[in-house]
Amino acid sequence: MGFELSTEMTLLIIAAAIATYMTRIGGFLLITRMKTIPPRMEQALNAVPAAVLTTLVAPAFFTSGWDVKIAMLAAMLVGLRYPGLIMLAGGWVAAMACRHLIGL
Amino acid sequence: MNRSEFHRGLKGGIVIALSSAPFAVLFGAVAADNGLSVAEAALMSATVYAGASQLVGIELFGHHVAPWLVILSVFAVNFRHILYSAALAKYIGHFTPVQKFFTFFLLTDPQFAESVKTGEAGKTVSFTWYIAFGMAVYFPWLFFSIVGVYFGKMIGDPKTFAIDVLLPIYFLGLVMGFRRKPGFYPTVIASAFGSVLGYHFVGSPWHVSIGAAVGVLVAALLPLQSTPVPVTAASEVES
Structure with a gap:
């Protein structure tokens, strides 16, 4: 648990960082190179936030116990x-x- | 620079920083467990800056998977960001190239969702707000990752204080924020089905891409909304 940076690990991390940055800028580069955006594509893009964020919620709900299910329903x-x-x-x-009260 | 925009950004970002802190600590602890040094764990949080993919990368590294496969997996887990940056494009056209460079570096799930919420409300997404929000998430993420390397094992089970439920609930709140958009329910139901089935039959983290693809595809196939998004005069000026 020291402070050293191994060459192998550093290269791996930098490569992972570049791969991540490519995903973060890629969609922008693609979309701004298009002259016009077809209406269906526009509609699909508008659905991105709800569609992606749902994938971070639904499995968390369906794969956890009653404690988490009840907490998420209450929050909703x-x-x-x-x-x-x-x-x-x-x-x-x-x-x-x-x-802590019901012991679920 | 606009002071109120800056404060609004910091305030929004701090909420995210706190709810993602347990995951940063978890990352630090897992990193230390897999033999990373403090410097290496910090470097990863500082440069990759994407929670789920950091954990996946570390896990695979720990299992001595070939480096190119580790990178490919990180790319796959982060694939959703391609959709984010495409959907964000229409709100950040007024940023300078340098501002855009930082904008994409800081493009996380909550940053994206909050930006779209602002843009869809007809307000300008200002760079001042964006960078303040981003910094308020970025530096705590880095800090808590380092904390995790040292204290990960001492913190114990996050379930005791129900810290583990905060992030799913936060994301649930973001999803609900879009519930008045056209096509919301078919999209969300499709995406939920896709991700749950993907989780069972393919496994994490692929369920995110699978669920998102199903949801976006259903949205694209819905009857076209003839109402174009009104570009208000207010969104053209300011900032």
Whole structure:
């Protein structure tokens, strides 16, 4: 656990960083080189946020226990009316209650 | 420079920094476990700056997988960012090339979602807001990664304090923020099915790309919305 940087590891990390940066700039480079964007593509691009973020939520819900399921459902109900931070707090309270009061 | 934009960015970013801190600590701990030094773990958080792919990369490295396969896996896990930068393009046309360089470096899931939310509300995505938000996430990510290398094993089970539920709930909130958009429900249902099936039959992290592809494909096949996005005068000026 020292401070040394091995050559092999450093090269691997830099390559991973370049690969990551390519994904982060790639879509922009592709889309700005197109003269016009077909309407279906525009519609698909507009769906990107909801589509991708859902993949970070749905498996987390379906593969975890009742504690997490209840916390996420509670947060969803809170989120229908209140902003993000209150929603986060609501889900957290539900998870704590499930784990420490009910023992789920 | 606009002071209120800067503060708005910092405030938004700090929320993300706190909810992603446990994952940074986890990364640091896993990195140390797989034989990385403090400097190497810090270098990875500072240059790759993408949580899930950092963990995947470290795991594979620990299993002595060939380097090119490690890089390919990192690329695959981060593939969703290609969609992000394409969808972000219409909101950042007014950035200078140098600003764009940093913009893409800092393009994480929450950064993307918050930017699109701002843009869709008809407001200008200002570089000041963007960079403040990005820095408020970036430096804590780096800091907590280093903390993880030293203290990862001491922190114990994040479940005790329900830290593990924060990130999924945060992402759930971001998804819900888009619920009034046309095509929201078919997209989300398709993406949920795709990702859950992908998770079971192919495995993590491929389920992210699979689910996203299914969701985006369904959105593309929906009846076309004839209403073009109104470009308000307000979004042309300012910044």
